Amino acid sequence: MSLTDEAIAEIHRLIQAGKLKPGAKLPPEQQLAAELNISRGSMREAVKALSVARVLDVRRGDGTYVTSLAPSVLLEGLGVAVELMHGKTVLELTEVRRLFEPVATGLAATRVSAEGLAEIRGHLDAMIEAGDDIESLVRHDAAFHRSVVAATGNEALTTLLEGISGRTLRARVWRGMVEASSAHRTVAEHEAIYSALADGDAALAQAAALLHVGTSERWLRRMHEAGT
């Protein structure tokens, strides 16, 4: 294992062992490098890797800090990884979403607050307003589903599903939907999800979410078969 990798592992250990708590400030590069007996360049590579992974937060001119280590932060990289997947893998991911999102939506129905419900309604209305504006449609679609899952109060769950769904993927589906002018049906599906949530009906919410995700999945599968 390279010296840089060892440095990464060492910092990882320090955090896991609680020697470096969330928000803590690390020593300057020079000192840190000296302590591990490696050059500043190697240390920088280690810090860079951890910073890209959202474990460390480097502030130029100030210093390097441990992030909050909150799930929403650490799982952020998931979305980036998902964007690199392609082909058959995309269908696997949509299956994952089809399995998980309904469960999460069902749970949300039992926990959603009045404020959460209002936020969800807001994004739904925005989608209706959006018309054929794909960009706006995609944005509020993502926000809609995010709000729904966030209503469970589970941050890890929210970020996880958000990452799996993926911006690129969602955009691709919507584009196809609009071109086939079946977007209105999708909006209606969102409407059904909202109603079930408003009623606090977990089973219905779950079913509505399953139906909705199924629509997207069918689309992607057809596109995949056409492209193969």
Add this chain to the structure above:
Amino acid sequence: MSLTDEAIAEIHRLIQAGKLKPGAKLPPEQQLAAELNISRGSMREAVKALSVARVLDVRRGDGTYVTSLAPSVLLEGLGVAVELMHGKTVLELTEVRRLFEPVATGLAATRVSAEGLAEIRGHLDAMIEAGDDIESLVRHDAAFHRSVVAATGNEALTTLLEGISGRTLRARVWRGMVEASSAHRTVAEHEAIYSALADGDAALAQAAALLHVGTSERWLRRMHEAGT
């Protein structure tokens, strides 16, 4: 955005656009750095970050290659991230597992093959043999659940759940179980999951998995409350 970040984004784009396919070899560091008009050091930081994220595979003395980009590879980093979480977040993750693993287990019941079933049975037997050997117990427990989910044939799903469950988390739970000598009950729960899978009964498999994960979660919650 720093030059290194731009370099990371650029490589990311090249892969996403298909200019760099899985397994492709990248130009040498010097040339790459020259093309992007940055120093070799900055380029190395970019490559290091992507290599830690399992997007690139650097082979000393040979060159740098794009990995297979398979979900099992790209989602590997998830486990590392999970290991850094702590406190309340751990409970969130167990809730995620409680929600998802039953669904995956249910799906597995409809797809599991004879070979898959044999593998699962093997790990179950190994757990029974293990007795109070915690290390062996943990290893085969992890392998058991991995085999079950892998029976769905969905690699992304498998790696995702594997990452969420996390080595550390599972080990901690088992240690507590053995000390409270209620390990036999947990083994019985595994037995129930296996039986449902063998019968191809999705609903029963799902219920058994839920029951099992619930046991672990209750343990963790109790430990968390005791420690607070």
Add this chain to the structure above:
DNA sequence: ACCGCGGCAAACGTCAGATGTATGTTTAGG
């Protein structure tokens, strides 16, 4: 014809030193 060994070249790994630039703090002045 096949196998094994040595050497060469390419490429990554590491180090050292120097300079640029953003940030937070301190201090002098109003």
Add this chain to the structure above:
DNA sequence: CCTAAACATACATCTGACGTTTGCCGCGGT
């Protein structure tokens, strides 16, 4: 008391050099 300039700190980047590993090719022996 507040503001703005000066300063120290720390990260960002570049340059050049040297070590180490790996893959490959050719040589020679069997």
